[in-house]
């Protein structure tokens with residue numbers, strides 16, 4: 112088969128340089144794609160055998176260039192012990208080319224790696240073929256000073272310079288060595304990047320953009336499915352498409368094809384499967400997970416349980432998703448859904464595991480963002496009787512919601528969503544009574560934000576003000592105002608076996624109030640997931656065969672990065688390693704099977720960064736935990752400790768004050784350690800737990816007993832201001848444990864990877880944004 116010969120020929124090149132493995136390597140950089148992607152026009156050529164043969168021809172023709180390129184590096188195999196500890200460092204991007212005439216640079220066709228700088232180590236080697244490309248007047252890519260790639264034609268080459276036509280009327284003169292060869296036009300829009308003769312960063316971007324402009328949002332990168340978020344409805348889903356993939360009358364890249372492969376392999380090999388979806392925030396992971404679930408439900412359905420499984424989405428999204436600046440429906444938790452199949456291949460149950468809900472959002476969200484959807488849905492959609500019962504106000508009257516000045520989402524009807532969520536709760540068998548209890552907790556959290564304090568002495572000690580807010584909280588939780596006051600304004604401690612009562616200052620009481628709100632909400636979320644799991648497993652016998660879909664928050668790098676980003680990016684390091692190892696392992700097996708002379712392959716192993724996080728006793732997590740146990744430690748002493756112990760680590764950089772930077776696989780992220788210790792300790796004082804335990808309502812009681820049980824089985828005991836405080840694992844350690852378990856579970860499955868890509872930060876579909884400037888593509 113022609114396609115195979117193309118692949119093999121590419122594979123052979125892997126021995127000494129960038130290769131078919133390059134996509135795996137370049138994938139992590141998806142977070143850099145920062146702006147509107149627009150079409151480059153023209154219909155893609157048919158993607159048949161003739162085309163592949165032409166590609167093979169092009170490959171042959173390029174032998175001259177390839178010969179130069181083969182003089183590459185000699186990196187280690189990921190399977191050697193050396194590679195496992197990642198000796199290699201990420202290549203700094205080195206530039207090429209001269210200053211470009213700014214008028215010329217303003218309009219060329221752009222493919223947008225924001226790539227701050229210049230090509231990667233691997234990409235730089237592509238430059239070796241540039242003189243060949245230039246001589247042949249081939250299409251080449253040049254990188255503009257702003258980092259964008261432009262596709263151009265070589266008009267003339269003299270000495271070490273080439274004159275390039277970038278677009279009509281725009282001509283550039285650049286150093287020939289800085290150019291990168293482009294693929295022949297016949298390869299424009301191939302549905303598998305492996306079919307490209309040149310597999311460089313601009314070639315990959317160009318191909319994805321080419322397809323995207325024609326609503327072909329899915330592309331294969333060998334075994335990985337790349338999904339570019341269309342930010343609009345695309346007619347690629349539904350029964351007809353499902354049938355086409357089931358009957359194999361359609362084989363273009365699609366989430367359905369991945370789900371189908373998982374299902375077939377599970378049945379054929381009797382091995383559990385996983386579909387691992389990754390990508391930055393807003394890239395489309397959750398939507399992709401739902402599309403995969405839809406396919407599995409359709410093929411494995413029949414018992415009705417598949418409908419229940421699909422109905423978990425609106426519930427989890429209402430309680431765990433929020434509008435952020437990057438995504439109107441951003442999941443603020445990680446999710447693994449394990450779908451169980453019977454021996455006949457029918458869905459017989461499911462189990463959902465969630466990871467680290469972003470609790471801080473309950474009490475604080477940035478301007479332009481929202482807290483969790485359910486708060487707005489409840490206020491907008493609750494029927495009159497419920498409104499009265501829960502004493503609901505308008506969203507802009509609650510302090511927790513008011514601070515971000517953002518109450519609605521364009522195109523979203525919160526009131527309608529409320530009905531969808533309650534209907535979904537019915538379907539997963541959450542009783543009407545329980546639903547009301549759940550919503551009472553949601554309202555209690557909102558009202559807690561309105562609880563205020565009055566100073567009672569000249570030491571700034573406080574008591575709660577008895578008003579509508581405190582009365583409503585007490586009513587909804589089922590406690591007395593006196594008990595609420597006691598929990599939020601005093602702290603009971605045992606010092607030298609003596610019980611003492613400490614009065615809280617305004618700041619301490621406000622913290623205690625917010626901690627209670629966060630805890631109640633997080634416990635509620637946990638409880639809901641438990642109820643859903645009970646419903647999905649009731650009466651269903653597990654056969655042991657399953658397909659797990661992982662939708663976990665993507666790599667995050669903001670202007671200010673806090674503890675949440677620290678944990679999220681750590682999780683992504685773990686997943687990236689899983690991704691790397693499996694892809695390379697699969698490749699190696701394929702080479703061995705095909706009798707290809709296999710040698711070392713250059714790839715970015717992120718083990719060094721993982722070590723930076725996990726090493727004991729001098730890793731980021733251990734040092735954070737250690738510092739969290741010291742009552743007098745502050746975020747500054749934590750940051751200083753990091754600098755003291757980790758400054759020589761190549762993945763770490765100490766910055767001024769409380770800041771530090773980590774060199775992640777996807778780029779460097781600067782963290783501000785403000786709030787790290789408090790968020791890691793995540794203390795809810797025993798007074799608050801006891802308050803919940805004393806409440807008449809069933810949910811607070813359950814939350815309290817769970818908290819107490821957790822403190823009993825705790826292994827490490829972080830900071831305790833008193834012997835009475837809740838003892839439990841720190842947040843970072845609990846998260847690390849969850850991730851280890853997750854990795855173990857994933858290791859026992861056959862993985863299928865989907866890498867979602869966000870083509871722009873404006874949530875714009877293809878073709879938008881280029882009106883009036885037809886040449887501008889990605890910016």
Ligand SMILES: Nc1ncnc2c1ncn2[C@@H]1O[C@H](COP(=O)(O)OP(=O)(O)OP(=O)(O)O)[C@@H](O)[C@H]1O
Nearest residue numbers: 342343392393394395396397398438440441442665
């Ligand atoms: N296949 C698709 N078709 C149409 N729209 C899509 C598709 N995938 C994503 N979108 C759009 O992009 C938005 C963001 O997608 P999604 O919420 O799945 O991103 P995410 O990667 O899960 O983000 P986060 O990490 O913030 O949760 C969706 O709300 C939807 O509007």
